Amino acid sequence: MSVSVAVAGATGRLGTLVCEVIEEHPEFELGARLTSRSGPDEGGEAEILVDVSHPDASPGIVERAISRGQRVIVGTSGWDAERLAALRARLAELPGTGAIVVPNFSLGSVLGSTLARIAAPFYDSIEIVEAHHPRKVDSPSGTAVRTAEQMAEARGHRTVEAPFPEQPARGQLIAGIPVHSLRLAGVVAKQEVHLGGAGETLTITHDTHSNEAYRAGIRAALEAVTGLTGLTVGLDSLLGLDRIGAAGETR
Numbered sequence: 001m002s003v004s005v006a007v008a009g010a011t012g013r014l015g016t017l018v019c020e021v022i023e024e025h026p027e028f029e030l031g032a033r034l035t036s037r038s039g040p041d042e043g044g045e046a047e048i049l050v051d052v053s054h055p056d057a058s059p060g061i062v063e064r065a066i067s068r069g070q071r072v073i074v075g076t077s078g079w080d081a082e083r084l085a086a087l088r089a090r091l092a093e094l095p096g097t098g099a100i101v102v103p104n105f106s107l108g109s110v111l112g113s114t115l116a117r118i119a120a121p122f123y124d125s126i127e128i129v130e131a132h133h134p135r136k137v138d139s140p141s142g143t144a145v146r147t148a149e150q151m152a153e154a155r156g157h158r159t160v161e162a163p164f165p166e167q168p169a170r171g172q173l174i175a176g177i178p179v180h181s182l183r184l185a186g187v188v189a190k191q192e193v194h195l196g197g198a199g200e201t202l203t204i205t206h207d208t209h210s211n212e213a214y215r216a217g218i219r220a221a222l223e224a225v226t227g228l229t230g231l232t233v234g235l236d237s238l239l240g241l242d243r244i245g246a247a248g249e250t251r
């Protein structure tokens with residue numbers, strides 16, 4: 001018997017792809033296509049809820065889903081460290097529940113952020129530039145926020161060079177790291193992490209050329225979520241990337 005999945009944000013760019021992945025997968029069936037006009041109880045009978053809606057709506061959608069016992073996959077942006085901490089605490093109050101928040105379903109993006117995390121302790125000069133299509137509703141991107149937070153943590157929150165409160169054109173500080181956002185026709189999604197040291201720079205760039213980049217990650221999250229309890233952030237642990245570069249890791 002197939003597992004029923006409800007999709008919040010089903011009419012959107014990402015939601016359309018999520019519905020396609022579910023419909024093509026032999027183990028899942030699309031239980032509900034939810035939009036901004038759906039009622040709070042719609043889709044409640046599904047075993048899994050995928051939220052790919054809007055950063056402002058996402059916390060409410062996720063709270064309703066976990067409180068009725070659904071496994072949850074979140075692809076919506078806006079889940080910064082503060083929101084993640086609140087969700088982790090909430091899941092701990094509801095034993096047996098589980099959610100995975102995936103800032104970026106693309107393999108290359110996850111690898112790029114992992115490389116940035118590994119490099120972060122070795123440089124004191126770090127900036128992130130992200131570019132997206134002009135219809136993106138938020139900035140900076142969820143991926144850039146997550147990358148900055150992971151890099152800051154890897155640095156033990158040691159500050160980067162040149163704080164600049166009086167110079168807004170130098171970017172928005174996220175976890176102490178300047179982040180710059182571009183919104184440009186012709187772009188799908190791009191992130192550059194720039195690191196500077198004595199006599200050298202290192203740039204880690206990832207380009208998303210089409211939403212096809214998200215397909216495999218969506219499938220991986222769907223296949224994993226029923227077996228997860230508590231909060232999982234990113235595809236890192238599903239890909240075995242979370243331990244690479246961590247203290248004590250030798251591979």
Ligand SMILES: NC(=O)C1=CN([C@@H]2O[C@H](COP(=O)(O)OP(=O)(O)OC[C@H]3O[C@@H](n4cnc5c(N)ncnc54)[C@H](OP(=O)(O)O)[C@@H]3O)[C@@H](O)[C@H]2O)C=CC1
Pocket residue numbers: 008009010011012013014015034035036037052053054055056057074075076077078102103104105106142214
């Ligand atoms: N994790 C990842 O890899 C990726 C994440 N994203 C993120 O996914 C989210 C959606 O992006 P995208 O598909 O481009 O956005 P779209 O604007 O194309 O679609 C948004 C969807 O959410 C619904 N929606 C909008 N507002 C609300 C609301 N208040 N309550 C419930 N549903 C609502 C819309 O319904 P309606 O049709 O009624 O307006 C629509 O179905 C963004 O946060 C984006 O950053 C995007 C790509 C990849």
Ligand SMILES: O=C(O)C1=N[C@H](C(=O)O)C[C@H](O)C1
Pocket residue numbers: 077103104132133136137140141142143144188189
């Ligand atoms: O809105 C988008 O398009 C994307 N949003 C996510 C983000 O905010 O990081 C993921 C990806 O960059 C595409």
